Amino acid sequence: MKVLITGANRGIGHALYTLLAARGDDVFGTSREGAGFLPLDVADPASHHALAREIAGTPLDLLICNAGQYLDRGQALESGYDPQMWADMFAVNVTGVFLTVQALLANLKLAAMPKVAIISSQMASSERAPGGSYIYRASKAAALNLGRNLAQDLKPAGIAVGIYHPGWVRTDMGGAGASISVAQSAEGLVQRFDALNLDTTGCFETYDGQVHPF
Numbered sequence: 466m467k468v469l470i471t472g473a474n475r476g477i478g479h480a481l482y483t484l485l486a487a488r489g490d491d492v493f494g495t496s497r498e499g500a501g502f503l504p505l506d507v508a509d510p511a512s513h514h515a516l517a518r519e520i521a522g523t524p525l526d527l528l529i530c531n532a533g534q535y536l537d538r539g540q541a542l543e544s545g546y547d548p549q550m551w552a553d554m555f556a557v558n559v560t561g562v563f564l565t566v567q568a569l570l571a572n573l574k575l576a577a578m579p580k581v582a583i584i585s586s587q588m589a590s591s592e593r594a595p596g597g598s599y600i601y602r603a604s605k606a607a608a609l610n611l612g613r614n615l616a617q618d619l620k621p622a623g624i625a626v627g628i629y630h631p632g633w634v635r636t637d638m639g640g641a642g643a644s645i646s647v648a649q650s651a652e653g654l655v656q657r658f659d660a661l662n663l664d665t666t667g668c669f670e671t672y673d674g675q676v677h678p679f
């Protein structure tokens with residue numbers, strides 16, 4: 466299976482890269498710095514064009530949109546959440562996901578049973594909305610919405626789309642006090658990706674297989 470993972474240089478993306486490569490999948494990882502990975506800044510359209518040129522003609526069985534940012538932790542409602550922070554995080558967490566799918570659509574269409582996995586978050590949920598982290602929550606909700614609509618549009622082309630909460634994971638983003646390791650998250654997510662098909666397309670699931678409330 467040919468897989469591409471954005472943000473494969475650290476955190477959950479790196480654990481997915483390691484796990485999939487270890488089981489014998491042919492894995493492209495991307496990172497902003499390159500450094501052994503294919504270079505991709507998901508917020509930069511020119512970077513997407515370069516990646517698309519680099520792997521033109523290669524069938525892609527699974528595209529994992531993992532790269533993300535969480536910069537607004539602890540901001541004060543009265544004085545924080547600078548407009549530039551909104552723009553920067555949406556460029557990565559929302560536009561970045563869209564541009565990645567758009568750039569690699571031709572590769573997905575060359576595969577027999579292609580899939581797209583979008584790493585969103587439980588913080589995307591509108592049913593579970595405890596407040597705070599407005600930019601991150603809104604951006605992950607938008608990524609969820611994007612995935613749900615892509616699932617409809619891509620179904621006729623045979624491309625399944627799943628949206629996932631990876632758990633609260635011990636990474637730079639999740640922090641040392643988070644509940645699970647990157648290996649636990651990656652193992653669960655890979656099982657979810659394997660199970661994804663056109664009957665379940667548009668699903669929003671946790672890494673351990675529970676249906677997540679929207």
Ligand SMILES: NC(=O)c1ccc[n+]([C@@H]2O[C@H](COP(=O)([O-])OP(=O)(O)OC[C@H]3O[C@@H](n4cnc5c(N)ncnc54)[C@H](OP(=O)(O)O)[C@@H]3O)[C@@H](O)[C@H]2O)c1
Pocket residue numbers: 471472473474475476477478496497498505506507508531532533534535557584585586587630631632633634635636637638639640643
């Ligand atoms: N950790 C959690 O508890 C948790 C919970 C729910 C959802 N998530 C989601 O899971 C995904 C991975 O999170 P993580 O915990 O592994 O985070 P992380 O350790 O902070 O790693 C984030 C990854 O995204 C990459 N990235 C950020 N901005 C980018 C850009 N403009 N272009 C390309 N790559 C970029 C980073 O690359 P650089 O090294 O270049 O910065 C890094 O590889 C994210 O989408 C996150 O929102 C995480």
